[in-house]
Amino acid sequence: xxxxxxxxxxxxxxxxxxxxxxxxxxxxxxxxxxxxxxxxxxxxxxxxxxxxxxxxxxxxxxxxxxxxxxxxxxxxxxxxxxxxxxxxxxxxxxxxxxxxxxxxxxxxxxxxxxxxxxxxxxxxxxxxxxxxxxxxxxxxxxxxxxxxxxxxxxxxxxxxxxxxxxxxxxxxxxxxxxxxxxxxxxxxxxxxxxxxxxxxxxxxxxxxxxxxxxxxxxxxxxxxxxxxxxxxxxxxxxxxxxxxxxxxxxxxxxxxxxxxxxxxxxxxxxxxxxxxxxxxxxxxxxxxxxxxxxxxxxxxxxxxxxxxxxxxxxxxxxxxxxxxxxxxxxxxxxxxxxxxxxxxxxxxxxxxxxxxxxxxxxxxxxxxxxxxxxxxxxxxxxxxxxxxxxxxxxxxxxxxxxxxxxxxxxxxxxxxxxxxxxxxxxxxxxxxxxxxxxxxxxxxxxxxxxxxxxxxxxxxxxxxxxxxxxxxxxxxxxxxxxxxxxxxxxxxxxxxxxxxxxxxxxxxxxxxxxxxx
Ligand SMILES: [Zn+2]
Numbered sequence: 001x002x003x004x005x006x007x008x009x010x011x012x013x014x015x016x017x018x019x020x021x022x023x024x025x026x027x028x029x030x031x032x033x034x035x036x037x038x039x040x041x042x043x044x045x046x047x048x049x050x051x052x053x054x055x056x057x058x059x060x061x062x063x064x065x066x067x068x069x070x071x072x073x074x075x076x077x078x079x080x081x082x083x084x085x086x087x088x089x090x091x092x093x094x095x096x097x098x099x100x101x102x103x104x105x106x107x108x109x110x111x112x113x114x115x116x117x118x119x120x121x122x123x124x125x126x127x128x129x130x131x132x133x134x135x136x137x138x139x140x141x142x143x144x145x146x147x148x149x150x151x152x153x154x155x156x157x158x159x160x161x162x163x164x165x166x167x168x169x170x171x172x173x174x175x176x177x178x179x180x181x182x183x184x185x186x187x188x189x190x191x192x193x194x195x196x197x198x199x200x201x202x203x204x205x206x207x208x209x210x211x212x213x214x215x216x217x218x219x220x221x222x223x224x225x226x227x228x229x230x231x232x233x234x235x236x237x238x239x240x241x242x243x244x245x246x247x248x249x250x251x252x253x254x255x256x257x258x259x260x261x262x263x264x265x266x267x268x269x270x271x272x273x274x275x276x277x278x279x280x281x282x283x284x285x286x287x288x289x290x291x292x293x294x295x296x297x298x299x300x301x302x303x304x305x306x307x308x309x310x311x312x313x314x315x316x317x318x319x320x321x322x323x324x325x326x327x328x329x330x331x332x333x334x335x336x337x338x339x340x341x342x343x344x345x346x347x348x349x350x351x352x353x354x355x356x357x358x359x360x361x362x363x364x365x366x367x368x369x370x371x372x373x374x375x376x377x378x379x380x381x382x383x384x385x386x387x388x389x390x391x392x393x394x395x396x397x398x399x400x401x402x403x404x405x406x407x408x409x410x411x412x413x414x415x416x417x418x419x420x421x422x423x424x425x426x427x428x429x430x431x432x433x434x435x436x437x438x439x440x441x442x443x444x445x446x447x448x449x450x451x452x453x454x455x456x457x458x459x460x461x462x463x464x465x466x467x468x469x470x471x472x473x474x475x476x477x478x479x480x481x482x483x484x485x486x487x488x489x490x491x492x493x494x495x496x497x498x499x500x501x502x503x504x505x506x507x508x509x510x511x512x513x514x515x516x517x
Pocket of ligand 1: 190202203204257259260261
């Protein structure tokens with residue numbers, strides 16, 4: 001949530017010299033655009049011309065608009081192609097979050113390129129292309145053009161330059177919001193205690209219409225190659241237990257209990273009052289667990305009893321997950337409705353690597369029917385500290401009776417992890433390249449060839465002091481492992497403004513070497 005949005009409009013995030021460089025670049029590109037694009041490599045397309053297998057792979061990088069503004073479009077595309085062996089730009093086109101947009105996150109060292117000035121005061125987010133109001137008639141949510149970078153339409157600027165080089169452009173669209181965005185207030189989720197939250201209800205028809213309309217706007221208004229949707233939200237059961245790597249555990253804040261959810265309950269024959277009652281009991285159980293107040297039968301047994309007593313708890317979790325996947329399905333249909341050759345992808349978040357229950361909710365075979373590709377997160381460096389956090393989270397509630405190291409070993413077996421570091425060294429060690437290999441293989445087996453698998457490779461994703469930082473060797477090993485497992489490409493993540501150039505070089509080397517193999 002930004003607290004300083006009022007001052008945003010007056011501040012330019014772009015130093016005047018880089019803005020000039022950008023505009024100069026843009027003017028030159030318009031001339032090229034008139035000449036038409038050079039037909040080239042077509043990842044996933046039928047017109048792939050390359051003889052080597054590499055040319056049919058989609059080798060992409062996630063990048064926010066600010067990097068193009070800071071470093072110049074042609075310069076950046078040069079770096080992506082020559083150093084990173086990239087043929088696809090995953091351009092953050094819609095978000096209000098800093099994970100995919102903005103410069104380096106506050107408090108973390110800048111990489112060796114781009115502006116070294118923090119944009120923490122100027123970053124806001126929104127639609128980095130031009131919103132066309134005619135597409136948003138069925139929703140109260142009206143997202144303006146992102147104000148951080150002036151009037152620049154990043155899609156209109158980057159597309160012709162990328163096409164000229166035969167590079168694909170996929171719009172990255174992320175479910176991250178500011179509460180003050182017009183229309184958002186009335187679409188917010190309601191938590192267990194009846195409070196409004198900062199997230200949007202996935203059953204609210206305005207929210208459904210918005211995602212649909214946004215996908216259509218990008219697909220119709222621009223010559224893009226596709227859309228990649230990010231929605232990293234978990235359901236109320238997993239959130240209540242703290243069954244993730246990043247959250248604080250606040251079971252009374254789980255969602256959603258709004259009127260649309262109540263209507264859905266009625267339709268599905270789920271007793272809403274029992275849902276609330278169950279989650280209130282779960283709240284009490286978790287709060288007591290966090291304080292170490294052991295039930296006489298133990299934490300796990302007490303939890304299982306609660307689920308037996310209130311099957312509505314699981315039903316509510318299922319409803320949440322289904323609604324998230326319905327949004328994915330609808331966006332897929334929206335994009336394909338405009339042009340069936342456009343690609344649609346869905347980002348599978350990191351918790352899928354740690355939590356067996358989340359895995360159970362994430363059915364690759366089903367998702368594959370409504371996606372051309374899945375971006376599976378296999379961030380191995382950051383994965384160490386994240387996995388350790390996950391174990392400590394679940395080890396403070398449901399599995400509190402199990403020593404943490406044993407809990408992790410048990411979980412490793414469930415997840416088919418190999419020989420990873422012990423819990424107290426996991427953050428420093430990170431997860432191995434073997435983890436990348438196994439997760440890639442598992443995903444490939446899961447989708448059964450019905451859609452492509454693009455592992456998201458960790459390139460300098462910020463970690464805490466003392467935790468593993470990516471080195472070029474790590475990046476090479478992880479990227480090579482993904483291809484060795486048979487990946488259809490990869491997506492360097494999270495965003496270019498966090499990446500050291502030597503790491504990008506290492507990814508490029510691994511991609512080129514794997515194409516020769
Ligand atoms: Zn709701």
